[in-house]
Amino acid sequence: MSALLDVSGLSVARGGARVVHDVDLSVAPGEVVALLGPNGAGKSTLLECLGGVAPAAAGSVSRHGRVATVLQAPGLARRTVRANVELALAWWGVPRPGRRTRAMEALEQMSAAHLAARPSAALSGGERRRVHVARGVACRPDVLLLDEPFAGLDGETHQSLVEDTSSALRDASGAVVVVVHDRADAWALADRVVVLTEGRVVADGPPRDLLAAPPTAQVARFLGYDGHLAESGGSLLTRPAHVRVSADGALAGRVVRVVGTEDGVLLDVEVADGRLRCRDAGEWRVGDGVRLDVAGGVSYDVEGRRRTGRH
Amino acid sequence: MSFFLEGLRQAWQEITTPGSGIWQVVRVTLQVAGVSTLAGLVIGLPIGVALGIGRFRGRGALLVLANAGLGLPPVLVGVVLTLLFFPEAPLGFLRLGFSLKGVYVAQTVLAVPVVVALTASAIRDLPVGLLDQGRAFGASRLALGVLAVREARIGILAATIAAIGGGLSEVGAVVLVGGNVVGYDQTLASAALQRVGAGDYAGAMAVGILLLALILLVVAALTWLQYAGRRGPRATVRAS
Incomplete structure (x- = not known):
């Protein structure tokens, strides 16, 4: 039409x-x-x-x-x-x-x-x-x-x-x-x-x-991709839905900010290669150690272009 | 105080004495105020609406001009029109000098800027987006103008009250253009001036009291009209 x-x-x-x-x-x-x-x-x-x-x-x-x-x-x-x-x-x-x-x-x-x-x-x-x-x-x-x-x-x-x-x-x-x-x-x-x-x-x-799959890192950030991990030749951007608190998680980090939400808290976590944001129902304080698993996210090159293939 | 009481007594006497001539002066006063306000609205309203809703080059300058017109000295208008109405002057052929029609013209010249400036201001104070939304839905200029007048009617009635108030009480242009001829184009305000000139202060006070009563009556009627549509159950505005 x-x-x-x-x-x-x-x-x-x-x-x-x-x-x-x-x-x-x-x-x-x-x-x-x-x-x-x-x-x-x-x-x-x-x-x-x-x-x-x-x-x-x-x-x-x-x-x-x-x-x-x-x-x-x-x-x-x-x-x-x-x-x-x-x-x-x-x-x-x-x-x-x-x-x-x-x-x-x-x-x-x-x-x-x-x-x-x-x-x-x-x-x-x-x-x-x-x-x-x-x-x-x-x-x-x-x-x-x-x-x-x-x-x-x-x-x-x-x-x-x-x-x-x-x-x-x-x-x-x-x-x-x-x-x-x-x-x-x-x-x-x-x-x-x-x-x-x-x-x-x-x-x-x-x-x-x-x-x-936002086409650029700029769009991704605007659409709520507020976590990032440095990768070789670029970075992985994540949304809170991609990151999960897990006792045996692959990434170790430290809580740097806690914001209360209706269903729990929104955590900002510093890890070795960046900073991630995730939701959790537990009780957390700034400075607590935490382990995270990342399942998803989108990779971008240093110029902010999306790289083919998901993380 | 005695002048005031004497004025009141004399005013009552003039009102109640048949053939005192005061009612003829009241009639001329109402006629001058009514005709000039009506003419001021006929000329000034479309200009005020155009300035209020229009988007054209020079609109700002025209608004400044209209606002400046609010302070137009009646004496200056009177002098300029008197000169223009002299038989040999450019408008002499109209034969308006020392005539009631000339007084109408002078008062209209004073009323127009009042109507233009206050109408434009009332329209510009309309809720943000109302007229723009009309344009966005394809409203014609006429439809927008009608909407603007309807929505700004309280402000436009305020302009009418200001114009009619000026028409009732103005004296400079009336005397200069009309000549203040008793029984012909003399108004209450110019009659008061004449009585003061003759040393009849109580008589001037009497006319002044009548004029004040007339202004109160007319303005009260217009104010009632201004808020007539707003009576009834008071609208409640909720927070969210």
């Missing part, structure tokens, strides 16, 4: 400086793509350009169908929630008779139907974001662009909104591009993750594949 969004050699400038460089991207119908990257990576700028809000400095964006952008700030008009969604539909060009039904459907998809008659001023932060996303869902665009729809929410509200948004986006027939800051959001929402750093696409693929 032909792509709904085709981006070729795209560069975008902001305040005279280029913040997005030479991006190639293609989004197919039904695909949910997460743009992931650290602060200042150019994710929102790229999204604005995809939506036609910001101009391209170079390259091209081909949109095959209508594109709706849900901006980061959930600016709602001083009226009821349903009226806000209907207003978005009016902007989108939906004739008046169909607006109410579509607005209610979108609110139901976002588990916000019970808020329909409530004035926007009476909504909590999470509810505002829910209604904000519902406006985009109600428009039923060919391509829906969402800019950090979960920013600034507490953990529980965040999680619940991610789950509802994930369901709503799966129900949508068009393509979705969503900017997220949190890796977990990308895994929850997307079929495909595009990692941006310093305005460049540094990784692009299904979430599971990307996490299993």
Whole structure:
């Protein structure tokens, strides 16, 4: 099926400086793509350009169908929630008779139907974001662009909104591009993750594949590979899932940091060839000796390129 | 204190005495304030909306100009318009000098910057992202303008109150352009000025009291209108 969004050699400038460089991207119908990257990576700028809000400095964006952008700030008009969604539909060009039904459907998809008659001023932060996303869902665009729809929410509200948004986006027939800051959001929402750093696409693929084998050490660190062991000609990067505390483990080390978590502790352990991070349910203190087993991880050469073959 | 009491007594007498002429002055005052505020809104509102929502080169300079207009000296406006309305002057053909229409024009010139500056400011204070979101969903300029006016209505009514307050109490431009002709274009404020000039301080106080009462009445009505939509069950804002 032909792509709904085709981006070729795209560069975008902001305040005279280029913040997005030479991006190639293609989004197919039904695909949910997460743009992931650290602060200042150019994710929102790229999204604005995809939506036609910001101009391209170079390259091209081909949109095959209508594109709706849900901006980061959930600016709602001083009226009821349903009226806000209907207003978005009016902007989108939906004739008046169909607006109410579509607005209610979108609110139901976002588990916000019970808020329909409530004035926007009476909504909590999470509810505002829910209604904000519902406006985009109600428009039923060919391509829906969402800019950090979960920013600034507490953990529980965040999680619940991610789950509802994930369901709503799966129900949508068009393509979705969503900017997220949190890796977990990308895994929850997307079929495909595009990692941006310093305005460049540094990784692009299904979430599971990307996490299993990040193409570069830089991407690996961004995706949570926070342990490293020096190897000949490079290093092995690991995630906590790759490292296990074991009484007869192959590596001896010393605990240098202990962070409490819901299910135990997160340990930073200095070993002879590096520093590893792992989870454990036991009680640990800084300075304790520990033995570790490493099962997994990805090897990179000195320039940070992935080496073929897993550790 | 005796001036004040005498003023009150005289005000009551003028109000209750048929043919005292005070009601004609009240009518002219309301007419001047009403026409100039209406004209100020018709001209100033679209400009204020454009400055509030627009993104164009020179917008900042125009905002500075509008804000500077808030401090426009009425006497200067009066002098400039009087000169322009002289029969041989560029606008002399309009025959607006020493006429009620000329007073309307002078007051409108003073009202427009008030409406422009306060409207633009009210629109710029709208929740972050609301208008941008409208643009992102393909809203037309007209739709954005209507939304902006609706959302900023409290600020726009504040601009209206400021403009009508100026129209009711302004005296410099009215006297210079209209000539302060009794029974024709004299307003309460210019009548007070004339009575002070004639040494009739109690009479000036009487007119001043009437003017103050009129301002209170009009502003109270507009303030009621300003917050009418906000009555009813108070909205509760929750934390999360």
